[in-house]
Amino acid sequence: MWSQESFNERAPYFVEATPCQQVAHLTKFFVPSQVRQKFPNDKQLAATCAESYLGIAITASDGSF
Numbered sequence: 001m002w003s004q005e006s007f008n009e010r011a012p013y014f015v016e017a018t019p020c021q022q023v024a025h026l027t028k029f030f031v032p033s034q035v036r037q038k039f040p041n042d043k044q045l046a047a048t049c050a051e052s053y054l055g056i057a058i059t060a061s062d063g064s065f
Helices: 019-026 043-048
Strands: 028-031 053-056
Touching (some): 019 053
Antiparallel strands (some): 028 053
């Protein structure tokens, strides 16, 4: 993840009930504000004091995952 102008590795990260779960279904997901309130069970969001979220699935050139 990108945070505070650097990459941070956080593992393991369980995606159920998180914004990342939305990316898996939609390929793009953006929450401009109050992301912690919208995903209160996401411990990583709470730990990083996240305010917003942008997730984009990484795909092959043909669009497959």
